[in-house]
Amino acid sequence: MLFICALxxxxxxxxxxxxxxxxxxxxxxxxxxxxxxIAMITMLLMQMRSSARVNKLTYPAYEYVMRQTEAKAEKxxxxxxxxxxxxVAAAEKTGQKTIQEYTKSATETHGVYLKxxxxxxxxxxxxxxxxxHASSAQLEKLADEAIxxxxxQQKVVQEKFSSxxxxxxxxxxxxxxxxxxxxxELKRHVTEASTRLIEKLNAExxxxxxxxxxxxxxxxxxxxxxxxxxQKARTALLDTHIERLVEDITARVLHKELTLTDHAELxxxxxxxxxxxxxx
Amino acid sequence: MPAVLEQISKNTYTxxxxxxxxxxxxxxxxxxxxxxTVSPEASTAAGIAYAHKVGAPKDxxxxxxxxxxxxxxxxxxxxxxxxxxxxxxxxLLPSLVVYFPVQFDAEATKIVxxxxxxxxxxxxxxxTYVDPSVIGGCAFVSKDTHHDYSIRHAMKDNxxxxxxxxxxxx
Numbered sequence: 001m002l003f004i005c006a007l008x009x010x011x012x013x014x015x016x017x018x019x020x021x022x023x024x025x026x027x028x029x030x031x032x033x034x035x036x037x038i039a040m041i042t043m044l045l046m047q048m049r050s051s052a053r054v055n056k057l058t059y060p061a062y063e064y065v066m067r068q069t070e071a072k073a074e075k076x077x078x079x080x081x082x083x084x085x086x087x088v089a090a091a092e093k094t095g096q097k098t099i100q101e102y103t104k105s106a107t108e109t110h111g112v113y114l115k116x117x118x119x120x121x122x123x124x125x126x127x128x129x130x131x132x133h134a135s136s137a138q139l140e141k142l143a144d145e146a147i148x149x150x151x152x153q154q155k156v157v158q159e160k161f162s163s164x165x166x167x168x169x170x171x172x173x174x175x176x177x178x179x180x181x182x183x184x185e186l187k188r189h190v191t192e193a194s195t196r197l198i199e200k201l202n203a204e205x206x207x208x209x210x211x212x213x214x215x216x217x218x219x220x221x222x223x224x225x226x227x228x229x230x231q232k233a234r235t236a237l238l239d240t241h242i243e244r245l246v247e248d249i250t251a252r253v254l255h256k257e258l259t260l261t262d263h264a265e266l267x268x269x270x271x272x273x274x275x276x277x278x279x280x
Numbered sequence: 281m282p283a284v285l286e287q288i289s290k291n292t293y294t295x296x297x298x299x300x301x302x303x304x305x306x307x308x309x310x311x312x313x314x315x316x317t318v319s320p321e322a323s324t325a326a327g328i329a330y331a332h333k334v335g336a337p338k339d340x341x342x343x344x345x346x347x348x349x350x351x352x353x354x355x356x357x358x359x360x361x362x363x364x365x366x367x368x369x370x371x372l373l374p375s376l377v378v379y380f381p382v383q384f385d386a387e388a389t390k391i392v393x394x395x396x397x398x399x400x401x402x403x404x405x406x407x408t409y410v411d412p413s414v415i416g417g418c419a420f421v422s423k424d425t426h427h428d429y430s431i432r433h434a435m436k437d438n439x440x441x442x443x444x445x446x447x448x449x450x
Contacts, residue, residue: 243439247415250416251415254415254431255412260385261387261391263380263381263388263416264389265391266418268395269417271395271418271420273429274422280400280420280422
């Protein structure tokens with residue numbers, strides 16, 4: 001609003017229209033601006049409407065173009081696939097060729113390698129045969145010497161063995177004699193020991209029986225003593241019971257039957273008895 | 281004072297009776313000396329009449345028997361001091377602790393007490409206790425020693441007699 005007022009004042013001063021008041025000019029300008037704004041909005045709305053209509057009308061053409069481009073793209077893709085297949089087949093052919101060439105060269109080199117290995121092995125076997133011939137001769141010599149020494153030792157051993165056998169036979173005969181004697185002595189010892197044992201056992205048995213008899217006699221006597229003690233204890237207990245009973249009965253009878261005068265006389269007699277004994 | 285105590289002791293045989301009767305006497309004397317105006321001649325009768333109101337019959341009978349010798353002994357200003365002195369002297373009287381099998385009445389107590397006063401001391405007082413296990417006779421304490429002269433003790437002395445008798449039958 002201030003901007004409009006300032007604009008109105010400037011217009012007034014520039015174009016010499018002082019006959020019009022600033023207020024009127026300001027209102028006029030404001031109205032003009034509002035009208036312009038309304039016109040612009042209307043134009044914008046119309047533009048939007050027309051673009052919508054154009055879109056509606058142009059849509060099928062766009063779809064047609066899209067389908068054409070898709071078909072072209074498919075064709076291009078098929079061509080590219082075919083070309084790729086050709087390229088792959090050519091590559092496979094060239095690959096097979098190169099593999100065959102490589103296998104040929106490999107078999108050749110393998111054959112060469114085998115041949116050289118055979119040569120080496122043959123040479124080695126020849127050398128080994130030579131060395132084995134030499135060593136076998138030496139071994140034969142050694143074996144002969146060993147057999148000779150073994151036979152000599154065998155003879156010595158046989159001699160020694162025969163002599164040992166003879167000595168063993170002699171000792172066995174001696175041992176047989178000795179063992180019969182020892183067995184006889186052993187039998188004697190055993191019989192003597194057994195007789196001694198039997199005698200000892202008999203003596204101990206007698207002692208044990210005597211001891212048992214003594215023990216039984218002691219036990220019997222102690223049992224008799226215990227029985228008599230028990231009898232005494234029981235009779236004592238019975239006596240105490242009887243005495244208590246007698247006491248109770250006497251107390252009851254005396255308390256009931258005696259008059260107070262009788263009790264007083266008894267007390268007096270008791271005190272007189274005490275006086276006689278110089279206790280009062 | 282000894283004559284008064286002698287008069288009181290004539291019909292009072294136990295310590296407990298003596299204490300109780302002296303208390304009753306004091307109460308009656310306080311009444312006739314401080315709360316009523318009675319002539320000295322009529323003081324005994326007035327005291328006995330008041331004792332009938334507050335005392336037990338046996339105690340009243342005993343107080344009546346004491347007569348003018350006791351009742352006339354107390355005068356108005358010195359009565360409290362004199363009766364306290366009498367109580368103290370009564371504590372010094374000889375006594376005998378006796379255990380009877382049953383509770384003795386006055387007559388039974390008198391029989392024992394009379395004998396004791398004849399044979400032991402003329403002013404002796406009894407301290408009586410009841411012990412039913414005594415059965416008959418009595419037990420007593422003399423010179424700080426307990427002596428049992430009861431039937432129970434006699435039976436214990438003859439303990440073997442019963443068993444011997446039984447053994448002769450067995």
